Amino acid sequence: MEGDSLELSQVGFRHRMSEPSRFNPWRKRLGPGVVNVSLELRPGEILGLVGPNGAGKTTLLRTIGGILPLQNGKISLASMNENAALDRAQLRNIVGHMPEQVRWQGKQTVEDALLELAEMRGKSIKRVKDLLRLVGLSQRSETPLSGLSQGMRQRLTLAAALLGSPKFLLLDEPLNGLDPVAATAFIRLLHQLKEKGVSIIISSHQVHGLEAITDRIALMHRGQLLACGSLESIAESLDLTTTIEVKGTGDMPKLDWCKDIIETSKNNQGWMVSLHASSADQLSEFIQQGVEVTSWAPKSPGIVEMLCAATGMDLDEVSLEIASAAMLPHRSLRGEEE
Amino acid sequence: MNHLLRIKSLSTRVFWERIRSTRMAIMFPILVLFLPGMAWGFSDPNIVLPGGHQPEGPMEIMFYASLGVVFGATMCGVMLAFDGVSRDRASGVFELRLAQPMPRTHQAIALMLGMWQAIFVPVALLILLSFVIIRWRLGEWAALSDVLIHLSATGLILFWYVVFTLLASSRTKDQGTAVAFGIGMWFLFTFLWALVTTMVAYASGVAIGEQNDAQWVALEGALDLLSPNGVYHHILETRLEDVDRGVAAWQAWVMALLWSVLPTWWFVRRMNDLQP
Numbered sequence: 001m002e003g004d005s006l007e008l009s010q011v012g013f014r015h016r017m018s019e020p021s022r023f024n025p026w027r028k029r030l031g032p033g034v035v036n037v038s039l040e041l042r043p044g045e046i047l048g049l050v051g052p053n054g055a056g057k058t059t060l061l062r063t064i065g066g067i068l069p070l071q072n073g074k075i076s077l078a079s080m081n082e083n084a085a086l087d088r089a090q091l092r093n094i095v096g097h098m099p100e101q102v103r104w105q106g107k108q109t110v111e112d113a114l115l116e117l118a119e120m121r122g123k124s125i126k127r128v129k130d131l132l133r134l135v136g137l138s139q140r141s142e143t144p145l146s147g148l149s150q151g152m153r154q155r156l157t158l159a160a161a162l163l164g165s166p167k168f169l170l171l172d173e174p175l176n177g178l179d180p181v182a183a184t185a186f187i188r189l190l191h192q193l194k195e196k197g198v199s200i201i202i203s204s205h206q207v208h209g210l211e212a213i214t215d216r217i218a219l220m221h222r223g224q225l226l227a228c229g230s231l232e233s234i235a236e237s238l239d240l241t242t243t244i245e246v247k248g249t250g251d252m253p254k255l256d257w258c259k260d261i262i263e264t265s266k267n268n269q270g271w272m273v274s275l276h277a278s279s280a281d282q283l284s285e286f287i288q289q290g291v292e293v294t295s296w297a298p299k300s301p302g303i304v305e306m307l308c309a310a311t312g313m314d315l316d317e318v319s320l321e322i323a324s325a326a327m328l329p330h331r332s333l334r335g336e337e338e
Numbered sequence: 339m340n341h342l343l344r345i346k347s348l349s350t351r352v353f354w355e356r357i358r359s360t361r362m363a364i365m366f367p368i369l370v371l372f373l374p375g376m377a378w379g380f381s382d383p384n385i386v387l388p389g390g391h392q393p394e395g396p397m398e399i400m401f402y403a404s405l406g407v408v409f410g411a412t413m414c415g416v417m418l419a420f421d422g423v424s425r426d427r428a429s430g431v432f433e434l435r436l437a438q439p440m441p442r443t444h445q446a447i448a449l450m451l452g453m454w455q456a457i458f459v460p461v462a463l464l465i466l467l468s469f470v471i472i473r474w475r476l477g478e479w480a481a482l483s484d485v486l487i488h489l490s491a492t493g494l495i496l497f498w499y500v501v502f503t504l505l506a507s508s509r510t511k512d513q514g515t516a517v518a519f520g521i522g523m524w525f526l527f528t529f530l531w532a533l534v535t536t537m538v539a540y541a542s543g544v545a546i547g548e549q550n551d552a553q554w555v556a557l558e559g560a561l562d563l564l565s566p567n568g569v570y571h572h573i574l575e576t577r578l579e580d581v582d583r584g585v586a587a588w589q590a591w592v593m594a595l596l597w598s599v600l601p602t603w604w605f606v607r608r609m610n611d612l613q614p
Contacts (some may be wrong), residue, residue: 034430067614089439099436099614102430108355119347120438120445160434201585 003197004285006064006095006168007043010073013063014223034060035221036073041168041170041199046190048210049222050303057203058100060220066091066203096166100173100203102157104145110156111141117160128251131159135189151182158189163313169193169200175209187213207303209229219306226310231300238309244275244284247295257289258282344440345448352452357459365414369464372410376403377468380476394474396480397577400488403468404574405463406530407492408567415457415499416520422453423507423612424516433614446609450602454500465492465570484577491573494594498566499524501601508608531565559583563593576612 014033021027034056041047049057062068064075066088074085086094104113114128135155141149148156154174161169171190175183190200190213204210207217211231218228227234234243236243243262249270255261260282262274276281286293307313356362379385380399386392393399425431435445465488473479480488506519535558539546544553562568563585572590575581 024421061431062614065437067433089441092437092439095437099430099433101541102434103428104431105429106355116348116351117434117438118433119351120344120440122344157430157434161437164439284473 004167004217005043005078006199007076007078008037008039008064008073009059009076010040010333011039011063011075012041013068013070015059022089030180030328032056032059034063034220037220038073039225039228040078041201043167043199044197046194046202046213047217048207048214048217049201049209049220050205050207051203052205052307054222055205055220056223057205057220058172059223061097061172061201061203064091064168065095065097065170067097077114089256093164096161096164096169098157098161098169098171098174099178101150102160103151104148104153104156106146107144107156109142109144110137110152113145114156114159114163116161118137119302121164122170123163127163131162131332135159136161136185139141140180150177151179154178154182154186164194167198169198170303171200171202173192173203173205175204207300207306211300219303219310221311226338227306234306235301238301238306240305240309240321241276242301243299245291245295245299246273246275247271248292249294250292253289253291255291256286274299292317341441341444345444345451348440348445348448349455352422352449353455353459355394356453356456359418361417362456362460365417365499366460366484366573368410369406369414369460372406373403373461373464374468374471376406377471378475378524381472383475392604393575396469396476396478397484397488399472399476400465400468400480401571401574401578402463404488404492404571407495408575410417411457411461411492411496412499412528412567413521413524414461414570415453415496416503416524417517419453419503419522420517422449422504422509422512423609424513426512427508427612427614430614436612436614442609442612443606446606450497450501450504450605453504454497457500458496461492461496462489463612465489488574491570491594494573494598495566496598498601499529501605505601505605505608508605508612527565531567535561556584559585563589566597569593569597 012033012035014035015032016028017031019027019029032054034180037060039047049060052297053058059068063070069088075091080086108116111128111132114132115125118124118128119155125157126150129138129141134142135158137155137159138151140152143152144157154177158171158174161171179185190202194200202214210217216229216232217231219226227237229237232242234240247270252266252271255264255273258273258275260276262276263274264271267274283293284298286296301309377399380393380402381396387402393402426435426564433534436442466485469480469485502523503520506523507516510516510519536546537562539554539557542557544557545551546554559572562572562583572583572585575583575593576587576590
């Protein structure tokens with residue numbers, strides 16, 4: 001299994017929602033979930049699973065982690081026979097799952113809480129101590145769970161996910177609630193794991209912040225995988241271009257000479273101009289024109305731009321979709337229903 | 339570590355966590371008042387019960403003192419287990435448990451055993467203390483077989499209540515609903531069952547509450563088989579002389595088996611289907 005890829009083929013799971021009727025108060029219907037997701041998690045890569053709230057990211061992670069059953073499709077290792085598939089017990093053995101924001105509480109100590117989970121895996125106290133050292137909680141091993149900060153709780157949850165020395169690690173919104181210092185330490189830890197060959201999926205509802213961590217991005221919406229690849233390749237396939245964000249202080253300069261302006265804005269701190277990425281060589285022109293530039297940075301398309309481009313919907317439609325409770329999966333790419 | 343050891347290890351952790359909890363510290367004095375306290379009261383040589391009856395022998399005294407189990411120990415079992423699933427489910431820890439390779443069936447068994455031990459161990463110790471108190475006051479020991487039957491019946495009724503409560507807890511994500519479920523179920527079998535019995539008697543044309551009416555006694559005995567408290571008392575009555583409510587000992591034990599197996603099966607099934 002060393003250096004093996006995890007392959008998802010047409011994976012599907014839909015939650016059953018309560019829909020009582022006059023004659024059947026227990027009636028259920030199929031609700032949101034994930035539909036026909038095919039994905040490959042390569043050895044030692046970090047994959048960003050991106051989508052708005054309710055896109056199905058958590059459901060997909062739970063399915064891969066063997067917590068939810070597959071209703072259709074299969075999950076297998078690349079080295080396995082073509083028809084073979086991993087069952088839920090096998091998945092739980094090889095996958096480490098870090099749920100979103102576990103609220104550890106009670107009088108139990110950090111070490112004891114982790115040991116309890118370790119015993120469920122047949123792991124020893126030595127493994128627990130090693131992991132507490134790895135995540136930087138060895139000094140806190142006797143602290144009651146109620147006394148942990150949010151960052152420490154996240155570290156403890158990561159330690160729990162690493163108990164089985166997993167080859168595949170699933171992190172559900174791991175950076176939520178972390179301050180910048182804790183987030184940087186967390187990301188450094190992820191890179192250490194990556195160097196050891198662990199494949200990692202990080203789910204997030206934002207693209208920004210993931211660019212620096214991930215090798216590839218998978219874009220999810222309404223339970224479906226809309227695109228997967230590097231940020232540049234997704235942007236290119238969706239005809240989205242990277243823009244350049246130019247900022248300066250004072251009044252907005254006259255930029256009649258500049259043909260590549262997408263938009264301009266002004267606030268109390270100064271002004272901002274967005275340019276097409278093809279204008280990258282225009283910095284010298286700005287300087288020659290005497291414009292005082294304080295910042296010149298490329299800006300990747302965000303999740304909203306990607307979703308709009310992938311679904312063919314405008315911003316209002318997408319945001320209403322996100323807010324809608326009736327998220328029945330359907331494929332809507334460039335306005336065409338499949 | 340094999341499966342049995344993992345179940346034992348997890349159940350022992352649940353046991354220690356619950357028995358050291360603040361709520362156990364609050365409930366223990368109540369258990370002391372209800373169990374050895376009642377045994378002390380009913381073993382008073384001068385006690386006269388309604389109808390001029392005086393309890394005879396340790397088992398009859400323990401039968402009357404079993405009201406402490408029905409009213410006190412079962413409620414403590416409910417209070418101890420009401421958040422057995424819901425608390426961890428709400429906090430996200432349950433999802434981490436479900437992500438471990440230990441089969442969910444084993445996790446369910448460990449949870450039931452751990453919760454049950456946490457209430458049964460102190461109750462069993464207090465029952466043994468009750469027998470010592472009776473010996474001190476009456477000068478008579480209960481037969482070992484009687485003690486074992488009493489402990490077994492008490493263990494069973496506590497197990498039933500713990501499993502019902504865990505089932506309720508697995509249906510809810512907030513603590514308020516979980517505790518309402520548990521107490522509601524306790525209330526039904528402890529207080530409202532008499533109402534159910536009365537309604538069935540009324541519908542069947544049986545004179546209600548006539549203790550000398552054979553029809554009423556038989557109906558009450560039969561309906562008690564459908565309640566955990568009733569089955570508990572039927573088992574205790576197998577050790578008493580001159581008690582015949584038309585239910586044979588084997589019927590009481592078969593119902594005890596059903597009361598144990600069905601909720602256990604239901605809870606294990608529920609745990610296997612449960613989503614975080």
